[in-house]
Amino acid sequence: MNGEFEFLKKIIVEKIGFYPDRYKRRPLKRRIAVRMRYNKVNSYLEYAKILEKDKNEQRFLHKTLTINVSKFFRNFETFRKIEEEVLPQLLLEYEKKGKILKVWCAGCATGEECYTIGMLMDRFLRGRQPSVPFIIIGTDIDNDSLDIAEVGCYRNNVLDETPEYYLKTYFLKNERFCVSDRIKEKVRFIKLDIEQENVELKELDLVLFRNVLIYMEKSFQKKILLMIHNRLKDEAFLVLGKVETLIGDTKSLFNIVDSRERIFSKCQILKR
Numbered sequence: 629m630n631g632e633f634e635f636l637k638k639i640i641v642e643k644i645g646f647y648p649d650r651y652k653r654r655p656l657k658r659r660i661a662v663r664m665r666y667n668k669v670n671s672y673l674e675y676a677k678i679l680e681k682d683k684n685e686q687r688f689l690h691k692t693l694t695i696n697v698s699k700f701f702r703n704f705e706t707f708r709k710i711e712e713e714v715l716p717q718l719l720l721e722y723e724k725k726g727k728i729l730k731v732w733c734a735g736c737a738t739g740e741e742c743y744t745i746g747m748l749m750d751r752f753l754r755g756r757q758p759s760v761p762f763i764i765i766g767t768d769i770d771n772d773s774l775d776i777a778e779v780g781c782y783r784n785n786v787l788d789e790t791p792e793y794y795l796k797t798y799f800l801k802n803e804r805f806c807v808s809d810r811i812k813e814k815v816r817f818i819k820l821d822i823e824q825e826n827v828e829l830k831e832l833d834l835v836l837f838r839n840v841l842i843y844m845e846k847s848f849q850k851k852i853l854l855m856i857h858n859r860l861k862d863e864a865f866l867v868l869g870k871v872e873t874l875i876g877d878t879k880s881l882f883n884i885v886d887s888r889e890r891i892f893s894k895c896q897i898l899k900r
């Protein structure tokens with residue numbers, strides 16, 4: 629049984645480029661079981677053999693393993709706090725250094741989070757210094773989600789937390805709600821595993837890393853949080869999901885800005 633599961637994991641890595649060992653074991657097995665039931669097989673070995681050959685099944689399993697749900701202004705209060713606590717600091721940072729403000733949405737799924745922060749920043753800066761340049765980079769491992777993100781048109785089920793002002797100002801409504809070009813041109817999407825290097829992802833001012841960490845194994849969580857710390861500018865911020873938190877040594881990498889909304893600022897590590 630264990631050997632069979634190890635073999636299945638190997639096929640998953642080879643065929644869909646997803647690394648099962650980075651994720652929490654029990655939920656991972658639950659999701660694989662969903663696909664096994666669908667394919668009417670009882671053993672990991674049988675399922676591995678299907679997966680090895682069937683490209684559609686590879687795609688379905690990838691979809692099942694990467695949970696891609698998102699929405700605009702998800703946990704509205706978090707974005708209210710970002711506006712209150714983070715954006716004024718980013719503006720000060722720009723005034724001091726004059727460098728483009730860079731935001732990374734790591735694990736951005738279908739793009740709602742990237743566009744939300746774009747709208748929030750646009751509105752905030754419009755009332756203060758509209759000429760401040762900023763860019764938002766959204767990354768994810770799921771191609772299908774990124775295709776949706778690129779198009780930027782959504783049904784209203786992902787807009788129920790969006791305030792009227794934003795709906796009116798930043799969307800064009802046809803059959804769906806499409807994000808306006810003003811915001812779309814600030815956002816770039818890249819297919820990227822969170823662990824991969826990318827030249828764009830350094831000197832960041834703000835990282836939104838929400839509802840991704842929760843699925844990861846503790847050792848991988850620590851590794852990624854350290855990596856994010858290294859990619860942030862000195863005076864920069866990290867936002868986690870509502871039920872996520874820093875663990876172990878990673879607590880010493882960040883200061884708490886708002887514990888309820890999981891907003892942190894980078895802490896300098898003293899070099900000896």
Ligand SMILES: C[S@@+](CC[C@H](N)C(=O)[O-])C[C@H]1O[C@@H](n2cnc3c(N)ncnc32)[C@H](O)[C@@H]1O
Binds near residue numbers: 840
């Ligand atoms: C639940 S969604 C979170 C979406 C958004 N951040 C939010 O909070 O609404 C989790 C996303 O993380 C992505 N993900 C999981 N593991 C990843 C990895 N190793 N590298 C990049 N993205 C990953 C999944 O593909 C999925 O789209």
